[in-house]
Structure formats: structure tokens, C-alpha cells
Amino acid sequence: MNILSAFVVVLLVMLVAVFLIPGEKKNAIRWTMAAGSMVILGLAGYLVWDFLAQREAGATDKFLFADSTVWYEGVINISYSVGVDGVSVAMIMLSAIVVITGVFASWAVEDKAKEYFLWFIMLSIGVFGFFISVDLFTMFLFYEVALIPMYLLIGVWGSGDKEYAAMKLTLMLMGGSAFLMVGIFGIYYFSAEDSGALTFNLEEIAANAAMPIEWQRRFFPLTFVGFGVLGAMFPFHTWSPDGHASAPTAVSMLHAGVLMKLGGYGCFRVAMTLMPEACKEQAWIFIVLTGISVVYGAFSACVQNDLKYINAYSSVSHCGLVLFALLMMNQTAMTGAILQMLSHGLMTALFFALIGMIYGQTHTRDIRYLGGLMQVMPFLCVCYVIAGMASLGLPGLSGFVAEMTIFVGSFAHEDLFHRVLVIGGCTSIVITAVYILRVVGKILFGPLYKIEKVGDQYNYVSEHHGEVHHYPLRDAIWYEKIATIGLIVSIAIIGLYPVWISDMISESLEAVAAMLN
């Protein structure tokens, strides 16, 4: 069987397995999940290795491991076709890492664990399916498959104002896909000259390039905005803070880490690649919008008090940088964008994992009521500092690689206006430092706050209208350590030795970049 389909198949097997295990056997379910996601990770690793090997061997076609089966034919030409280039391989690797860490991060889920993991797998199926597809229909199908579990995952297992957040998130993303669907119809029905057979296959559509410019002008914005909503593009980003804040840990990880990448990936793979002329014409509008969201997100992160809100807004800023760089439409900048997707995926997943673990013990995420955690849970806090350093672009961690590639690439744009915008974007690295250090200084460093030490045991003391709670605090336990260390290691690998992955991505962007210039 094709290795790409294997991802989906394995997940389906997991789905069935978990479905069959009775709900009270929680450990069985967890270990099934762990095993399954290990397999996924292994597959992903093998995929990367084999991909690089094949490229070494000189495989030149755009998508490797390509495989196609006709599904619908005649009235509407749909085929289940898979294939990956460097970009998708990177994304698949990212998803595999985040999924397995997510599984470990949600180890502690007790309430309706079975259903939780069922929806979790559903979400993963959508994600992987999206990244392996090269057929627009299946791509879109998996896209929405990935969206809808969010509602229940947040609504049932979330915290805070979860119903509202879940509904808002779902509706906004569905609104995005409403835009998207129109665009997809446009792409399909203009996918070939009147004589030729219409197709959903990305490669063929790009090859035919049959859509007249006046139609591109109509469909490009729809498609781009459609994906942009999921990419948290200003001003369509407001689902993200509430959604992330209310979502359970692993769901925030998966959503910010992987799902938001679907947006950027789609913008690049569908909107820009298939409608280049319109993209060239209208890019500046979206560059301005995304440029705004870069700075805007960073600034609003500076004054948030909820850890998750801070991280959500920083995600807005970072994902804005992704689209920003993509729209610069040169190879380096796009490579940077993909790298940024990777690195942001990893580090924001790490952030949410840590926040979840801290929140799980203190039962508050409000930085005003936290302090001095470094003495209490050193492991988690050190990880948090590392995540923060990654996010503010410290060399040796992935963030730096991505951001620098983006800045250098974007600054290579021949138009002065764009270069000035890039300089504006550079300010974000300072603001990022500000809000990251604000959190680090407030909650990790400094003296103990609202924490009392009884013997060796630290307790978090919170008075919640009237009655006083004492929550015992502890450092990370083994599954939390697995989750965080896994993420940190992958962040560090990218950060310390980026050249192979950046080359892998960059070579597969060459053709697109050439076409867009």
C-alpha cells in the first residue's frame, strides 16, 4: 500500500480499535493511542528519510509517492490522489510529532476518555489526509473533517466559556470554508479549456492554467480568505484566542500546532499556486493585512493576562508572518514561511502543553495570580523558558531559523514598499521578547506568590469567592515529560542543524516561486 495512504489507514484502524475498547478501560485506550501514534511517527520518519533518499537518487517529479484512484468520474471528476513534496513532508512530520505529544499530553483525560480520543483521531485523520492529498476535493473533504471535531472537543472537554468559544470557532471556520468552497468550484470548472476534461488534481490544474484572469480576480480572494481564516489572518482571527483559551490542552496543541497550518498550507498550495496572476495582482492587499496581524497580534499579546490568550495572540502574530512571507512570493521567503509553520507548530504546541500542565495543577492561567513557579516545578518552567526563547527567535532553536529566513527572503523583494513592511515586521521580534519575558519574569521567576510550602509539598492557595482551595503542586510526571521533551528535541534539531530541512523545502518551492515571478 502507498505509504501516504498508510497514515490514514493506521488512523482508521486506531479509530476502530478505540471504538471497540470499552470506555472504562482507559489505560488500554491510552496505550492504543500511544502505540498508534508511535506507528504514525515512525511512518513519518521513514517518509522523510525515503523522500530525501529519492530526491538524492534524482527523482524529479513534483510529488513523490504519488498514487491515484479514480473515485467519481464523468459528471464530476474526483479521484483519491495522494502525493507529497518537501512542504507536505515537513507538514506531515510536524503533525506526527504534535499528534504523539498530544496523546501524551492528554494522558490525564479521565472524563469520557474514549470519546475524547475518538474525536482526537478524527481530527488527526483530517489533518493527515489534508496534507497527503493532491486532489482538491479530497483535500477539502479532509479539511472539513479536521474542523468539525473541534466543536465537541472544545465544547465537551474544554474549560471556561467553552460553549461560546466552540460555537464561535466552528462557525467562523465553517464561514471560511464557505468562502473556500466557492473558490474550489471556480477552480474546478475553470480547471481545463472547454475541450479538456475538468479535474480536481492540483498538478493538472496548475499545468492547464486555464482560468482567465477576470475569474481569478474573483476566486483568488475567496480562496485565500477561506484558508486565511484558519490561518488566523487579521481580521478573521478572533476565533483563535477564545478557541484556544477554552480548548483542552492537547486540542489547543493540535489546533494551533497543526490545524492552523492547514490554512497557510492551503493558501500556498491552492490559492497562490492555482491562481498566480490574481495572486500577483492582489498580493499587496493581503500582505498589508498579514503585516498588520504580525504586529497587531504581538502588541495585543503584551497586555493579556491569560496565558493561553497570550499564546493565542502570539500565534496570530507568528501565523501572520507565515502568510506574509508566502505572499512575498520568492523562494527564500516561502521557505521561511514553511519553516515558520514547522517551528511555530512545534513551539506553540509546547507552549500549550506546558500551560495545560501548569493549569492542571494551579487551576488558574491568570498570570496576575501566579509567581515563582520555578522553585516549585523547575522542569516545566525550564521547558517554558526554552519555549519562550524559541518563540522570541533565539539562535539554536527553530524560531530563529524560520524568522531569519523569512526576513532575509522577504527583504529581497524588489519593491521598496514591501521592504519597508518587512522592517515593520522586524519590530515583532522585540515585542515578542517583551511579552515572553513578561510571562517568564512574572510567573516563573520572582518570589512565590499564592503558593505556600508545607514540608516539602507546595500548595497553590486560591480563594474562589469565599472558600479557599489548596491545590497541591508537583513537577512534571513521566508522560508530561515525554510530551515536552519530544517537542523540545525537535525544536532544537531544526534550530541547530536547519540546512537539510530548509533545502528539502526550498527545492520543492523552486517551481512555484519561478511561476509566481
Add this chain to the structure above:
Amino acid sequence: METITNLSPIILALPFLMFLFLGLCGNKLFKSNPNIAGWIGTAGLSVVAIVSYYIAIQYFWVEGKGADAYQQFVLFNHEWLKMTDNLVISIGFMLDPISAMMLVVISTVSLMVHIYSLGYMHGEEGFQRYYAVLSLFTFAMMGLVVATNIFQMYIFWELVGVSSFLLISFYFIKPSAVAAAKKAFIVTRFADMFFLIGILILSYYTNTFDFLKLTAVSDGHATLVNTKMCGEMFMGLSVTSIAMFLIFLGGAGKSAMFPFHIWLPDAMEGPTPASALIHAATMVVAGVFLVARMFPVYFFEAHDVLTIIGYIGAFTSLFAAIIACTQTDIKRVLAFSTISQIAYMFVALAVSGYTSEHEACLGYTASMWHLFTHAMFKACLFLGAGCIIHAVHSNEMNAMGNLRKFMPIAHITFLVSCLAIAGIPPFSGFFSKDEILVAAFEHDKVLYACQAFVAGLTAFYMFRLYFRIFWYSENPAHAHHTPHEAPMNMNIPLIVLSVFTCFTWLDKVFPFFPEKITADRVGYELETNWIIAIASILVAVVGIAIAWVLYLKKNDKPDMIAGKLKCLYISASHRFYIDEIYLFITRKIIFGGICVAIAWFDRHIIDGFMNLLAWISRELSYDIRDVQSGNLQQYAWGFLVGVLAIAMFAINY
């Protein structure tokens, strides 16, 4: 040559590995006996030191000397990140006079600090962490100075920044330490942004990061920059100047030039040895090193920027010196003196020429020279201050006084270093500073006057410090708690470092800098300009004399003078309220103004709009509910009206 090439990776690899080792498993392995971690770190670093010495010696006396000039070797250069075919970030090792010199400086001071810390940090919580971060810093600083391309320099630039952050916040339970660390990081980060933008502009035009390409000089031009950027204007300014100025701003941030100087005094919250290493000797001169590294470009293509640098430097040195006269926290005095001395180096670079014909590039030499000497005696001063603080458990002058009989070694070394920094022969500071003044004199009288005055101030405040600590009046506190001499492993570094300052006058040592470290890497004979030398000595002596009068014994003259110059004194002791201005801008304007406004906008306008849509549709659904009135005939009405309306529409369509 092979040996050098083969050895050179050690200088980067070993500290990094030690950092990983100590950082990851230091706490676990050496929980029982943390000192082992310290010894490991020290041992590792001594290896590094030996290797760097070997390389430096080999370079200066064996390999480096080319036909006429010293060559620039790239010992290795590994591709790290490939952006385009030309824009490649490599991690490499460039050996040329200044980097070789820096290797010596860094490894020496770092080693001294390592040894010193064995005593000073003994029994501190997080001893292993401390040594891990020291290793990280050494790694970063080494990588910075041997950078083969400007982006590698930027990478390690960030790394030294973060290790400085980690060391300042070493006592992370102290809010003041945390605040200082944040301040240091963010201020430097802010400057680094300009550095980055500068790099972007530069690389955009020249399409390379490589120092060798950028600084290649032929017939009076930095060729590449000249050909690629000459005549490019942006908003009426030459792009070259903009880029180079931005890059300088990066350096100014790290080197605490006005107006980025505010972080350095607070950075003294960190452990004193760390301050000695990072905030006195090595990291803070990175900016000087950067400008020296890019010197040809500055000199030939952006000379206006060089002039600006000169004046900024001069102002900063004066400014810092004045403040230093009024501080009572000894570490802060030293911090401001550091700022002022680094400013000296910038001035020296600014007044330098390029060629070594008739000492044109004296300034360059002097700057590097002063960098070297200053590193040594300032480190010595800091470590001495560390001993004193260790002894009296306070940074405040008032807690001290008359310590000379308690701690003679600290006293002597401190005195030597003070003499050196004050510029009294035969100590090293005299020579380096004197050359700077000469260069300034020949180039720009205003700068000369300013620097000469600052020299006097320096002498004054350093000896004010010295007298307040070691003479002045006995502090009653010492009666029941007698300060004691520091342990040996703390004193040895003091001695070593002070020794460095004593033998510059030897005619084996003296010609080293003029011969080896020049802008065009061609050596020259240096003869001393005695007029200026004497002048500067006089100025220094005057300064010392005033200090003697005021602070040898306890008396009311200082307060009287302070009363005379009230407003100056007050504002100087408040560091001219620069911090308050910064606070106002950041807290009130950026946080209170922009951020809050944006957050509000996001919650209420953007988010509000989405909620508004939902609200509208819900309201609509309630408003039209009565259409479904339940009354048969109204349904029929609807039906009929529908039919007629549609008919009307369709007919008129």
C-alpha cells in the same frame, strides 16, 4: 597551520558541550557535591584557554605574518543555513589579528572568572546552572569574535545576549534581578533589531554576508559595498550610511552606548564574577569589535557614520563619567566607568585612519589595545569588588572604608587596576588611553578635549571609589563583624589579572599592538607623543589629587560641593532620569497606550463585529416570528402576495 585548523573547532565545541553536559545533567549528577561541576567547567575552560593561546601565538608569530600584512585565515566554514545561493549562513572560524587577540582576552578573563567563582559562588543554589551558563557564554562569545560572516556574528550576538540574561537573572527569586535581566535583554534586543535591519539592507545590496567579501579593500574603497551600494539613496540619505548606522546601533546596544546604556548598571544584579566577565570585559565590547570588524566599510563608505559614532562615544563617556562620580554602589560606579571606557574605544575607532602609513590607523590600534587592557583591569576591579562585597555583604560604599588592613591582596590589586584605569604609567591603561588621546588630538580637537577631561574624571571617580573603600573612616559595623581576606582561589585571579596590567612598558610587550593589530593589518613603529602623554598624566594626577582631598579621610567637603552643584549632583545621581524617561515611554505610551488600545480594539471592534453578526441573525429571527402568526388567512395572504409579487417581478424582469 593544520594544527591550528584541527584545534580550532575545540574552542567552539568544548564550551558548548560543557554547557549541554552541565545544563542537562549537572543538577542530577552533582547534586551531592556541586563543586565537581565547577571543576569540570574550569578544567574544560583551561583547555580552551590553552588552545586559544596556542592558536594566537601560532598566528601572531608563525602563521599569520604574510608578505606585508597579516592574513585572514578561514579555518573552517560549515554551511548552516542556505537562504539563496549567495546568502548562506555558515558557522565558521576566522582567524585574523583582532579575533586572535579577542580569543586571548575572552579565554583569559573567562578562565579567571571560572576559578574565582569556585570560591565566590561556593554553596550557591544553582551552582551547576551558573557554570553551565558561563560555558554557554564563553561559547557564544568565542563564536562571535571568530565569525566569518555577519550573520554568524548576529547568531552569537543573540546567544551572548541570552546568556547575559540568564546570568543577570541568576538570583531569579529577587524581583530586582528579574527586572534587570528583562531590561537588559529587551534593550539589547531592541538594538539588535536595528542590527538585523542593517544586515538585511547590507545583504540586500551586496548579496553576501561574508566579512571577507564585505571588508575587502582595493584602491581606497571597500570594493563590494562601493560598487553595489554607491549612490543608492533612501529618503535623501545614502543607504550605505543608513545600513552601517543601524549596524552600529546594534553594537551600541550591546556596548551600552547612550541612549542604550540604561541596562548595564542594572545588570549588576547578577553575580559579581559574571558581571566581571560579561558586563565589564568581554560582551560589552562586542559593539567595539563589530565596528572594528566592519571598519573598512565604515571608513571608506560611511565615514559620516564614523564621525557620528565618535561624537556619541565622546558624549557617552563624559555622561557616564559624570554619573560615576555620584554613585555610591561600588558595582554601579564600575559599571558606569565601563560604559565610559567603552565609549573611549568607540571614539578611538572614530578618529582612526585606515592605512598604517605614519600612524594613520593609530586610533584603531589604540581602540583594540584599550579593549585589551581595559578587559584585564576592569575584570580585576570587578573581581576585587566581588571580594569586598563578599567580605562586607553590601554593595554600598558606606558599609566599607578602611578595608586595606583587612584585605591587603584585594587592596593592592585594586590599587594597581585603579592606577591603570586612571592612566598612570607604567600601567597598561596609560599606554592604551594615551594612544587614544593622541589619535583624537590629531584628528579632532573637540574630541580630544572631551576625552582628556573624561580621563581626569575617570581618575577622580576611580580613586574616590578606591579611597572610600580602602581608606576613609572605619565603618562601625566592622567592629562586631570583621571583614576577612577572600580565599586563595579568589585572590589568584586578582593577582593574575593585575599582573597583566603591569608589564606593558617592557619593550618586548609595548610594540605588540602597533605591529600586529592595525586596520590594514600592516604593522608600524609607534613612538610616544610625550606632550600629550604628559598632559594626560597631569590630568589624571589632578583627578587623583581631588579624590585624595575629598575622600582620604571622612570630611564634609564632598557634601558641601554636592550642595554647591545641587541640581547637577541630584540629576547625576539619578542618572539624569534616563530610566524614568524610558519607563514613561514603555509603560505609559507603548503598554498603556498602544497595547491596551489594540487589545481593546480586538475584543470590542473585531470580535464585537463577529458577535454582532450572530446577534443580528438572532434578533432577526425573533423579529420575524410573528409572520408565522398561526392564522390561516394570514398564511393565505402571504401566499397571495407572494404570487403577485413574484409575478410582478418576473414580468418586469
Add this chain to the structure above:
Amino acid sequence: MDLDYSQFLSMSHEVSLVVVLIVLLLADLLIKNKKAFQYLAIAAFALHTVAGFYSYTDLAGDAFAGMYVSGAAQSFVKNILNVGTLIVFFFSFEWNNNENKSGVGEFFFLTLSTLIGMYFMVSAGDFLFFYIGLETASIPMAALVAMNKKGTEGAEAAAKYILTASFSSGVMLFGISLIYGACGSLYFDEVQAAFTNITALHIFALVCFIAGVGFKISLVPFHFWTADTYQGAPTGITAYLSVISKGAAVFAFMSILYKAFANEPDVWQNILWWLIVITITIGNLFAIRQKNLKRFLAFSSISQAGYIMLGVYASSQTGMSSTIYYILIYMFTNLAAFGIISAIENKTGKVGMDDYNGLYSTNPKLAFAMTLAMFSLGGIPPFAGFFSKFFIFAAVASSKVYGDYVLVFLALLNTIISLYYYLLVVKAMFINKSESPIETIKIDTMSRVALLVCVVAILVIGFISSIYMNIYNISDGFAN
């Protein structure tokens, strides 16, 4: 010409249904045990259904000199209707055993006679036959609606239904009469030939006709009866109304538009454009705040009708096939929803949305099935509803006309609202806490089987491409 009895062979569906009817009529007299009678009835009808499947390709042809036409498409449609009706019977089994003991015979008899009326509508070849079918389908329906003995609702619903129905059929007849006057014939093909060089008269006639059929399909503004009747009728009948009779009406409507008015598509496309937008929007807006699930589904089915009409609007073979496909899937989905509602109503008498709070904790299977139905109605992949929506939009978009894309866009924006209220149900079942949730209930075998069928259909239909392909291949049968 003299009557040729062989033409009845091409009416095999109708004939066999009539046979079933007669059998049941007699059996109702003979068999006193209602349960046994039900089994018999269901068995007989199941037999008829199966027979229908075996006789659906070869028996093409027409009868009564072309008033009745039958082909692959028509018989396929009839099979769909049969299956739907069968499922409804399964769901109503419990209800017939308890509330409706007295009227089981009538229930089946009336239902089947409406079904035969729908057959006529579907394979009508001229307006007379269509009219007969329509009335045959709608008059007994009123009696069925009135079978809800609880309270006054049944009677009121029935009264509203029958009176508005007669009013609308009066309007429609007026239109037909004008068409007759304008074209001189009632045969669709002849009308098609004559329905050219449009005048205001033609348009008015057309509009009256559309209004009459729109009443059956419950397009806004001819939809007012829908909610009240659905709420008042017995749940089984509501399901029947919302799926079978609506489906049949759509088929008939489509075939007539595509045959009789094929020459002037712009006229009715313009009308439909607006009708669709209004229908979907109004349906959604009303559905948002409904608390009674039957009424809620009534409005949801109104907006669904709007989506269905998209396929009709497309006026192409793709449009036809996607319409049939949509209705097929809509049938399973909506029946699943109604099945669950009626099962719960039979056990507990609760139909309020708030009663469903915390349903998942007590009846996970039911809640799960309901969720599938809701997601499918909302058009969420990988459930069948997504495919049907996708194809029906694709049918509209295939014209490459700007206005059509606008229509698709508006419809898609409406899907957001619809998703909102479908999610409200899911929210009630999964998220909302309730101190007195519906106790764990065990639903009867019949309903369970039917439910299983629906759920499986929802899950798999989309993935089996051959279904849509076949529909496409046969669906040219409407245009001739």
C-alpha cells in the same frame, strides 16, 4: 384509438401498489389482531418495494396516450419513495401499536393511497394526470395528519393543511387553466412546443403553477402551513410529509419545468433564484430559535427544500442527478432524525430540545445517531450530506455564470446559520447538563433496524460513487 391493456405493464409500480392496497383493505376487514395486520402490511409493502427494484429498467414506456410516462428515472424515483415509506412504516410501528390502535388500517391505506398519488405526479405526462396525482397525494394526507388524537393539535394541523392545500391547488389550477389557454394543450411536450414568445399571461400562469407546487415543496412564501402541520401531525406522518411527499413534489416539479417549460428556462430560473435565497434564509432564521424539535425540523426542512431547488435551478442533467441524489440522502438523514424523535416521543412524550439535554449520558447510541443526522444535514464530511450538498452546488456552479456563483455563495453563507442550529441539538445532547435527562430507553426492534439502515446509509452513500453515477446515467429520463 382503442384501449391497449398492455400499457398497464409499464405501470407496474402503480399496479402492484394497487394490489397491495386491495389486499390490505380486505385484510383490515378480516384480521382483528392489529399487530399481525401491521406485520402483514409491512411485509406486503416490502414485497412491493423489492418488486419495484426488479422492474425498474426494462419497463420504459407510456400509457393513456402519453399522460403517463415511465422510464428508468421515474421508476428509480418511485423506488426511493418506496424505501422511504417503508422506513416510515418501521418507525411508526410502535406508534401504531399504542396510540393508533383503532386506525392502523386507515393509516396504511391512506399512506399508500397518497403514495400512489405521488407515483402519478412523478410519472405524469400532462397536467391533468399531474393534478390528479397531486390531489390524490394531498387529500388523504390531511386525514393522516388528523390522526394525531392527542389534544387539538392534530385537528388544527389538518384543517390548516387541507384548507391551504385546496387554496393553493385552486391557484395552481388557475395557472394551469391559463397555460391551457395560452398553449392549447395540457401535454407537457406540446406545451413545451407552444410555450414560447412569452407574454405576461404566460408568466402569470407559470408563477401560479410554481406557487401551487411550491406549496407542496414548502418554498417560502408558500410554506406557512409547513411548520404548523408538521408539529401537529403524528411524528411518523411528519417524517412522511417532510421527506416523501416533498421529494415526490420536487421530482414532479423538476420534470415539468424541464419538459413543459424547457424552452424558456431564464424565466423560471430568475424566479427560482430569488425563491431559493428567500427560502433558505427564512427557513434558517425561523429554525434558529425553535425549541420543539418537530417544528425545528420543519423549518430546517424548509431551508433544505431551498437547497434541493438549487439542483432544479441548474436546469441540466447534472442538476437533475444531483437533485435526486440530494433527496435520496436527505431522505435517509431526515428520517433518521425523525425516527429518533418519534422513538423518544413514543417512550417519553418529550419533543422539546431542552428535554434532550444530557441525552448522550443516558442514550449514547441514540445521541450518536442524532449527531450523525445533524452533521449530515449540516453538510459536514465525511457524512453523506456533505456529498449531496457539494454535488448540488457543483451542479449550479457548472454553468460558469457569475450570478450562479453568487447564488452558491449565499447558500453557503446560509449553511453557517444552519450549522449553528444543528450544532445546538448536538450541544444539547453532548454538552448541556440536565438534572432530569431522558431516562435510558430501549426502542423497539423495527425502529432500531430502520435507524440502523439510515445510519449506515448516512455513513457510506457518499463513498460509493457508483450510486451517483447511476443516478446521473438514468436522470436524462426526466427531460423526455
Add this chain to the structure above:
Amino acid sequence: MIPVEAYLVVSTLLFFIGVYGFLVRKNLIGILMAVELILNAVNINFVVFNRFLYPDHLEGYIYSLFVIVVAAAETAIAISIIINVYRKLKDVRVDSINELKN
């Protein structure tokens, strides 16, 4: 002879009288009668069209016959349902049946 338009005027008038009746009558029976008027208007149309325009076929006549028959059936059901309503509500005024709304 009387032109076709005259008949059409009559039928149209009848139609709208019926519609009017349907809209204003308060009694369900009255409403039912109004429906009958509408149907009769339709019948007139069919007959007239057939007689005047297309005398060589009988479709119009046939149709009107069918309409009459169906109308009878419809009325039967309607009456019975109205009786049913009367049983439940003791009232046949149209305002009385608005339990189900909104």
C-alpha cells in the same frame, strides 16, 4: 355572440371573489365555500378556452370534470376535518385554530 374575454372577466372576478372570501371569511365552512368559488372559476376557464380556442379537443372539458370530482372529494375530507375541529374546540371560527404558531 359573447366574446371570450367576457367569460374570462367573469372567471377572473369569480377567482378573486373566491380569494377574497378565503381571506376574509371567519367561518371555516365559509372559507371552504370560497375555495369552491376559486375552483369554479378555474372550471369556467377550462371550458371557455376549450370551447372558444381549441374546440377540436376535449381536454378542457375533461379537466373541468376532474376538477369538480376532486373538489368534491376535497370538500368531503375538509368538512370531516372541520367537524373534527368542532368536536375538539366547539368552534369553527378560523381565529380559534391558532394554537400552533411562531
